Amino acid sequence: MTSRYYPEQQRLTLGFVPLLDAAPLIVAQELGLFAAQGLNVSLQREASWASIRDKVAFGVLDGAQMIAPLPLASSLGLGAAAVPMTTALVLSSGGNAITLSQRLLQQLDLDPALLPCPLASGKALQQYLLQQLLRQSAQQPLRLATVSPYSCHHYQLHYWLSTAGISPRQVEVIGVAPAAMTAQLASGAIDGFCVGEPWSSLAQLSGHGTIVTSCDQLWHNWQEKVFAVSQQFANSKPQCYLALLSALLQACHWLQDIQSNNDKTAQLWHWLAQPQYLALAERGLSGSKLFNKAIAQAFFGPALNMPWRSQGAFILQQMRNLQQWQGPLNQPLLQQVYRPDLYRQVAANLGFDAPAEDWRLEGEIGSKGDGSRFIDGLLFGVNPG
Template identity: 35%
Template structure:
């Protein structure tokens, strides 16, 4: 046993994609690595940021763009933070009120989760309203995949997210209630706060993250860089525990048990039935129909835990696109190095698992599943397409932004 501290306090929000942390603690993977994983539930991403900054947490369940934003100086009271592991792919969706869905249906939106038809219908709804009442959509944080993907979807469908709709920030657990109260017209959030609205008859799921950008990152393990450098052995053991938890979470035979664990009061605190749609890929839209989305949430397969630096750079490109930070070689380097595939490989090498040989890839280039070069076990990636057919080459960010 290492002489390093093995008590690891980690903050999380009540969301399905805290699954790897919960399973690591409750199924015993952390204990088997000599780690006492202390999970502390928070209700907002701002609280996660602040408690990591003041040293209450060594690491946290974190929005994938947050470490980049911290290191670029876009958030107050933030310490330098790195992401040595992703916590899965997919996991969020876009939900609208029943009344807005009725308007979208009249304009041709189909109940098939297709982002293109839904976005085209929303464009027609806005045209019909003629700016008389601006629609209000909520995201969980300005520096979130939810914000960037919602904006990407709207813009690709001809809607200006800064001029034609209003975007507000609401913590994930309050989204459904805000929709029910009529305070917002729709939102982009992680599970189970889409499925719960659909099951309770409050909202309608119009599309999913995995339909907007397949195999895209949602949350990461955000770690204080100072803590990571001071405790390398503990970090390696934590990564091994989380990787084993990811494999367990990805096994369909464990989904009912996982839903029951997550549903407990100290974690997501909801009926387990709200968690099963995302785990099984059987998505209830809100009108009684169920649509199979096999890649709605992917905790292990497709390199789901690898911290691709191309993911980090795509988020950086969106920060530049929406005026949150200026474009520069320095900023690009900071964004890239916020994700640490080197630490991922160091921590997991002893497990003999698939370790990608590259740190980055062209996002959106894989139209089918494809084997790729990796050390250890074999690795299959993709498909990873954007719904509008665009690709993102991390080696040509300037050209991407110009387009």
């Protein structure tokens, strides 16, 4: 599709972390979608989300794939100095899973045939921790890892524990970079982790861990990665920002049928296998195993790519639940960080449908099946007025 925009800046550097859901950026680059918008984009691989956040904040990166809560956390000054950030596009949903070490799994009263199952695995872990308490065991507390304290991984892990009746005080949760998870699990440094693909599948293929639940089973149809820029970039280079959004939304659309289209899967594997991206060939993950059917992952849909402010409000609530932040469900903040108006503009120019609302009742799947759903049946609504 031809460009409808006139970018104020052509040469750009965008960051990504080597995960399957970096695919929209890689596809946009390899298919020439950035170039079609008049953009000369370089993709820069980063090891951690903290690095992504800091480099976008200081202008080293013009924009980046981000874990969904990070623009909010950065705008609030959680974990670093406050830098207002904004997102107008969700790149993916799902793709996360909770994996436990084989050592721990062997101590749980759990039928492996039931897995992945959040309720069975959570109950088994809760019973194990109760037995340890009754025995007054002197063992170290369970150590679980997530990629960042300001990530859906972190909140989904705690949601799973809470649903099973496990208090945050009963486990230790630390931060580990995605690519280091399997090695940390194998060494015994951690007992389990929550991470995005392909790292859970690789841990299971290596025999070091077992996937006990996908996070889509906990939070169904939930934003996972977003494309984010600083508010300063969005305000000073609006045409450039729209051009980036257009290229990336087209890439998400190309990925719509990726798990059922063998030709596309093979093409994507070829790109991801390259050393500058995910180096999958070096890790033994073949094209036929690129997507784990037990871990739901999606890249395109009118409601999926929408930056719902109601989901932002729910993320703020998780921050409050874990004492990361004590403020209100701040409407002006959510309006600054989430820009559904820009998403609708870009989607309309491409001929794609987009929801008319900025807010919805989270936890209600809806007649079209594109709403969200929580494992415990929670309904979460905020009055946007």
